[in-house]
Amino acid sequence: MTLDELKPGNSGIIKKLSIRDKLGQRLMDMGIYPGLTLNVVRNAPLEDPMEVEIDGYLISLRHDEARFIEVESR
């Protein structure tokens, strides 16, 4: 499944980033890379974007961007 399908309160392990160039690089630079466990904290009041916790950091991203992150739900 992809990260945008993960509901708040759930966590998953990042399997793969199926995106290159600007967005792929940006995700890597922000510390989102395969092997890490992330945890969906909440959605914004209007449902989008979402806030995830990864390695002690809080990061927000749009669902449109999260759909390129493949995760394995835990």
Add this chain to the structure above:
Amino acid sequence: MSNRLLIALAGQPNCGKSTVFNALTGARQHVANYPGVTVDKMSGYYKHGDTRVDVVDLPGTYSLTFYSPEERVSRDFILNDRPDVVVNVMDASNIKRCLYLTFQVMEMENPMVLDLNMMDVANNRGVTINIEALTQILGVPVVATSMKQGRGKQALLDAIAETGRKKSAEALFNVDYGPMEAGISNICEMIRQDPGDLGAYPARWLAIKLMEGDEEIRKLIREKGARSRRILNHVQDLRNQFEVDHDQDTALAVAQARYSAADKVTAGCVTLPAERKKPMSDRIDAVVCHKYMGPMVLLAVIWLLYYLSIVQGYNLTNYTWPLLAKLRGSVAAIVPDPGFIDVPLISAFALWLIDSVNALLNYIPIFFILFGLIAIMEDSGYMPRMAFIMDRLFSRYGLHGQSTLPMVLGGIYVGGCAVPGVMSCKGIPDERSRLTTILIIPMLNCLAKVPLYVLLINIYFAAHKGLAMFFISTISFLMVLPVSKFLTTTVLKDKPTSPFVMEMPPYHLPTIRGVVGRAIERVWMFIKKITSIVVALAVVIFILLQFPGISPQRKTDFQAQRDQAITKFRSSIAQTPYAETLAGDKLMEMVLYWKSYKDKKMLTRGAEANAALNDELKKINPQFFVIARPGKDKVARKVNRSFKKLFKTRKGLLREMRKERINESFLGKMGRALEPATQFAGFNWRVNVALLSAFAAKESAVATLGALYEQDDAGGDGSLESRMAKSEDGFTPLHALALMMFMVLYPPCLATSIAVKLQSGSVKWMLFGMFYPMVLGISVATFIFTGGTLLGLSGLQAMGVFYAIALCTTIATGFIKTKPEFEDARQAIA
């Protein structure tokens, strides 16, 4: 002989880099721009022994890729300016992630010092760091500091000086890029043997960047390399082969290798606490980003921002305005005195200039509070939360979550100012959204548009004031959203966008020093950048308004009227002893004396101050004073009455002449020339002139209308409302509505246009930003006026219909789906 060192501070956002910069340089700071981009270049200096150390604070970035201007200027600076030392500031509590940037800086082979900042935070969290081991593994000096408390500063200064003396990078740690290593050394070798001009650049760094697919570096190779095509083709083969073999993008593989290296480094010298507590920030976010409470907190913050800066700041101008009035007074004292009816051009010009500048300086208290509050929001970490909450709504219209603050400042309801609004667009990372936001901010309701609204509503919508005020307050927002959508899908379609992904940094308590310092610095920058240009353009408008001036024939007429009034006055006081006092030139002296008395009296409050003013004036000229303040002396009172009448006649003549000068001026002619085009919007030439003059500052619209609608024998209460209503018989509420809507969409004022140029980085966008609101404004006004006339709608009906149309358009455009971003960069999943 004194030595010089150039150092650069590099680091990720939220690692305390600006605290380090402030601790090093103190107040000796300076802001400029990197050439070609709108990124601030912060620099400063300090003395260490007999060495002057210049410090450049590079923008905080997570990485050093070519995608964002901040990252590009950072690495270009290191690459081209070759600082003696790069100080890499790191958050000691998060070394692992900071190392990701550190490795990239190291690869540029510049002498380096690592500053492990925020040691206190790390210790509190139970993180222990073996500094010696870290120094050993990385091969660069590591200094532990807690700059907020000033701890470790001396050690850092010494390490910088020591490294700066050596002038060469030591054997630095190399990231192991695993299966790519062979290819990297291959490319390295080709670069080293290239006979072109690539020798000045670190070869391994170039090779790694080429493997990442860095466009800028490919360009560099093409420009400086002799066998560039061979190198680039080889790189392309290697990358393709890697992707086939490993089913992974090379750029992502490079990044992942850096994280693995960071893991290995920290494993040897950093111990993390066994159990991690739920961060405090998360608990705050539970409220601040909550589904229902979040928007309420946001509303409260916006209201507070508005209340403190616009309302309270405006109250503060009551205290600062007298200072500006004094400034004007001292200028007025220097320039030649005006005559009875002819004002010397130089005096008129000097006062016009000072008035233009004062109109701007008057906003300083508002800006100061505003910039202070923004600094608090930035430092506390609330800004990204605000973007988080609003992004969904704004992104539908091509704007960005971070457009919220600029729009609040610009006047999302009523009463903002476009200048700070446009200036605060800097933080929006997405170029398309940033440009859109910059271009639409001037359409919001700034404070200066309000007087015209109030004037027109009072005359033409007097029975429905509340409704009309609500209409005008909210209509601008309804215009802004569809226009944004339109701009992003047409003119700005090809502008690059950026991912939204952002860190929600931990909350911090802002420091007073940081907040006040930034507020002062930004106000100062504002004054420096805007004032000079406002002065230049004020000159142009002055010329347009003053020339060619009143015809000689009319001038003779006015002189005759003047002579008649004076003769009448003289004959009325001929029998009194005061005839002697006011003989010849002394009459003019008395006029100026009376004028200065009245000016000063306006600024004087309280009985005591009044008495002091009287004493002062008595001292200046006791004889004039008796005429000015006759007391119970019957004869003097009579003279006083006649004099006041004369003074009033003079005022009337001056007003009449000003009106005629505007009529005859270039601007007046332009207003007339435009009338055929603007008549469908319901604007006559007077309105055109008022609107043209409003370009300098929107407040001028009402002032110019005041001058144009001046009548000597105006009936009613003499207010502008009654004069305008009286002299414009044909003017209906429909006219007024069209005019108000034009004002909503009115092109940005001078100061804002300059801000647009600064923030968009080009004159082209400034001109576009001035041009499209004009077209849009005149179209909307024509639509309302002509449409309303054809349908026979009243002003109020037209208002309702237009509001409904705008609302529907806004909702409809919100539903138009644009194609999802980044789809073309999706990597095929094997």
